[in-house]
Amino acid sequence: MSVESIKETAQYITFKLGDELFAINVGQVREVLDLSLITKVPTAPSYMRGVVNVRGSAIPVVDLRLKFGLPRVKDSVQTRIIVLELELDGEGLVLGGLADSVHEVIELEPGQINEPPRIGMRWKTELIQGMGKRGEQFIIILDIAKVFSMDDLIKLEATQQSSVENNKPELAPAS
Amino acid sequence: MSNSNQFAATFLQEAGEQLALIEEIILDVEQNPQDDESINRLFRVFHTIKGSGAMFGFDQVAGFTHHIENVLDKVRNHLVPISKELVNVILASKDQISRMLWGSDGRDVAQEDFRPQLIARLNALLPQGNASSQPVTATAAPEQAAPTAASAAPAAYRILFSPEPGILARGLDPASLIADLRALGPCVIVAKTDAVPPLDQLKPDQCALSWEVTLTSDCGMDAIRDVFIFVQDDSKIVVEALPPHEDSVGTSSAVAPVKASPDQIPAASTPSFSVVKGGKASPASGKSSAVHKNSSTDGSVRVPSERLDRLVNLLGELVINQSRLAQVASRLDTPELSAPTEDLERLVSEFRDIVLGIRMMPIGTTFSRFKRLVHDLSDELGKEIDLITEGAETELDKTVIDQLGDPLVHLIRNSIDHGISKPEERIEKGKPRHGTIRLSASHEGAHVAIRIEDDGKGIDKEAVRAKAIEKKLISPDAVLSDRELFNLIFLPGFSTAKAVTSVSGRGVGMDVVKRQIDALRGSVEVSSAPGQGTSITLTLPLTLAIIDGLLVEVNREQFIIPMAMVTENVELAANQRAGRNGRNLLVVRGEQIPYLRLREIFSITGSEQDVERVVIVNYCGNRVGLVVDRVLGSHQTVIQSLGRLYQTIEVASGATIMGDGRVALILDVPGLVHYTDTARLAA
Incomplete structure (x- = not known):
């Protein structure tokens, strides 16, 4: 899905990972939850944070920061679980995405959304549907289903460049 | 849906059951030709199909069935002997009737119509002089039928x-x-x-x-x-x-x-x-x-399986809520609350057994179709094989049974094709002419073991080894136990058959079997002795929905161990651990038992207990100890899948929601052992 696929005015939910502002179409979001106790699944990759009880169902939680190759930070009172309902290969998949903070629901018209720049991006452009703009702030509109379906689900989707770039600063806040 | 459609649908459903019955009876008849009662039953079944078919407008079916009935009538009066041809023509006729009732999956129906041939074969079975006077149709043209019969x-x-x-x-x-x-x-x-x-x-x-x-x-x-x-x-x-x-x-x-x-x-x-x-x-x-009486007479009710599935889902939620309530009650500790809570617990547990019992079906329903498979395939391959089934009454969850058919077909095909040789070869080897495949089911704790044994030539270990080396699955100098060697046949793309036959040998069989059994949380074991036969055992859980579990804790993280695997639990003091010299072995009543420390495998930090508990589990005949901090007690566990994001996780087979709302993982003991083995090899 690229920017051409956005033809109608739609609502997006915005959230932050680090300094970046991201947006996901509300059609793919079931709810946003406060952080609750996440049960770790041993031997799973680190970006798979574990499973959480959402009204009686065990739902996997993905740490979006780590999935996007950003350094790990401590959970805060702002941390939220965005419960996503996606369709992958014709199968429904419910999962929670861990975001640093969730902001608001905004409406964007197709005209407000541009092609993602081909260079200077930290993530593969196929993950990005487009770039929205709100005031001075750029919003990265994610093709969130693609984030979880590309290659192997377990694999980090960030480009090598960004992971190299981000591996260095990780040492500072962690220690 | 109009009324008549509804009745026709009921007829089709019942006809399906009747046709399955035909297969079962005729194959019984083949084995016990003296059994007059079976022939009578067979006659009745065809008669029911004919009668109800005519009543609901399936006149062609009724007309065709009449010819079979004619022959069977002579058979039950001992005017026509029971022969191989009789059995085959009746089986083929049964297939013809199914095609007429359900069509042939979008293929050209006319091409699939073997009625003239079948009628000719049927008439050929009749004594001379009688065949020509048979009416063409029965119910469709009843006027003709009456006088000549x-x-x-x-x-x-x-x-x-x-x-x-x-x-x-x-x-x-x-x-x-x-x-x-x-x-x-x-x-x-x-x-x-x-x-x-x-x-x-x-x-x-x-x-x-x-x-x-x-x-x-x-x-x-x-x-x-x-x-x-x-x-x-x-x-x-x-x-x-x-x-x-x-x-x-x-x-x-x-x-x-x-x-x-x-x-x-x-x-x-x-x-x-x-x-x-x-x-x-x-x-x-x-x-x-x-x-021929339908199910209403023996007090049973037909229920769509979706409703049962919903019932089981609701039961799961009920069990979770009950355990939440129990947890609150034990914290508040007021007699007014705890008394009804205990009653509720008893009721829910009984309710659980009954609801899960409703979904239980005897596995014999799948066994009967294998008789046909063995009959047809052994005919096609020129082999003489008897299928012996045992434990058909063993009950299993319907969802498990539904998914068990394909793997069993693969395994039985393999036995017929690769395992059992042609009669001449068998006699040369000093074996009875008839090969035997034994299909048995039995309960083993909370599991059901299904065994497929043949008295064929067994698995050629050298051929397996050579093939595995050729496919670069093992290195030429690898030392493998028999069990490891046999497990290679479950790898994708593995087939030792030299020629691809219509039956097997495409190398897609065994890995599919393994995958399907894994999906049912079961396991496959192979044993084989050259010249004596092969035995494959499938071990399956009784149900996929709810199990009894043992709740254990490691540094505030809770895990469930399936209770069916637990044999006992013992203490492990810190000094016992210290003296192990790098070997994780524990001596219980003179027996050395290897143990795994969950704390180490799961990299759980936090203060260690002076005395830990070892839960000893039995898996595939081996005893293994799992070391935990505390054993908290038994827990009714509603199993939830971890979903596709966690499908590569070996150590846990699912998750369950605890009374306090937390999620606990259900440990997969064989997976845990395998994970530790591979991790140790990698290190």
Whole structure:
């Protein structure tokens, strides 16, 4: 899905990972939850944070920061679980995405959304549907289903460049 | 859906069951040709298909079935011997009927129509001189059917038919039954209207009429009774033979011997009988009607399986909420709350057993289709194989049974194709001509073990090894135990068959089997001795929904160990650990048991206990200890899948929601052992 696929005015939910502002179409979001106790699944990759009880169902939680190759930070009172309902290969998949903070629901018209720049991006452009703009702030509109379906689900989707770039600063806040 | 569609759908459903029954019976007959009762049952089943088929407008099916019935009639009167050809033609006819009822999956129906050939084969079985006089169709053209069927002298019968008032609502038309009677011979029909209520009380959907029919026919008592085969349970039907040359209707005590006609079941020589609702049928009809009566008579109910699935889901939520409540009650510790909570716990546990019990089905339902498979395949491959089934009554969750069919087909095909040799080869090896495949099921704790054993040539270990090296699955100098070697055959793309046959050898079989069994949380074990045979054991959980678990804790993280695997738990003091010299071995009553520390495998930090607990589990005949901080007790565990994001996780088979809302993982013991083994090898 690229920017051409956005033809109608739609609502997006915005959230932050680090300094970046991201947006996901509300059609793919079931709810946003406060952080609750996440049960770790041993031997799973680190970006798979574990499973959480959402009204009686065990739902996997993905740490979006780590999935996007950003350094790990401590959970805060702002941390939220965005419960996503996606369709992958014709199968429904419910999962929670861990975001640093969730902001608001905004409406964007197709005209407000541009092609993602081909260079200077930290993530593969196929993950990005487009770039929205709100005031001075750029919003990265994610093709969130693609984030979880590309290659192997377990694999980090960030480009090598960004992971190299981000591996260095990780040492500072962690220690 | 209109009423008649609904009835046709019911007919199709029942016909499906009847056809499955045919397969089962005819294969029994092949093995025990002396069993007259089986032939009678078979005849009844075809007769039911013919009769109900005609009633619901499947005239072609009815017409075709009539030919089979003719042959079977001769068989049960010992005029036609039971032969291989008979068995084959009946099986082929059964397939033909299924094609006619359900079509042939979008293929050209005309091409699939083997009726003329089959009818010719059927007629060829008949004694000479008889074949030519067979009617072409039975119910479709009843006028023709009557006179030629039997040679007994015409006799007079008095038939009283009082349908139950609701007969119309069941989609049955009394007029068509009367018409069927008329087809048997000349009759005098008197409709009785004395039960018809006054006009203002008349209900148009209720049948208040009854009929008295005097019929003169040579068809015999059974043929008359067969007309009423679908209404005899509810309606009042009296059939009496009248003395010869007496047309009077009033002689109710009339008892006259009827000449035995070929249409009669040998045992049914009672000259007069009546079937009244709830009344006792004669012994002969009692036996045979047990086959065709539908499920309503033995007190069972057909329920769509989606409803059962919903019931099980709701049960799961109930169990979770009950354990939440129990947790609150134990914290508050007030007698007013704890008493009803304990009662609730007892009720929920009983309820759980009953609901899960509803989904339990005997595995024999899948076994019967394998008889056909073995029969057809051994024929095709020129082998002589007996299939022996044991433990068909073993019960398993329906969802497990549904998904078990394909893997079992693969395994049995393999046994027939690769395992058992041709009769000549077997005799050379000093074995009996007939190969044997034994398919057995039995309970083993909370698991069901299904074993497929053959007395064939066994797995060629060297061939497996050579193939594995050729496919670069193992290194040429690898030292493998027999078990490891046999497990190689479950790898994708592995097949030792030199030629690809229509049966197996495409190398897609065994890995599919493994995957399907894994998906059911089961396991596969192979053992084989050269020249003596192969045995494959599938171990499957009884149910996929809820299990009893043992709740354990490691540094505030909780895990469930399936209770069925737990044998005991013992203490492990810190000094015992210290003296282990790098070996994780524990001595329990003289036996050395290896143990795994969950704390280490799961990299759980936090303060260690001075005395830890070891939960000893039994898996695939091995005993392994799992070291935890504390054992918290038993827990009714509603299993939830971890989903596809965690599908590569070996150490846990699922998750469950605890009473306090936390999620606990259900440990997969074999996976845990495998994970530790691979991790150790990698290190």
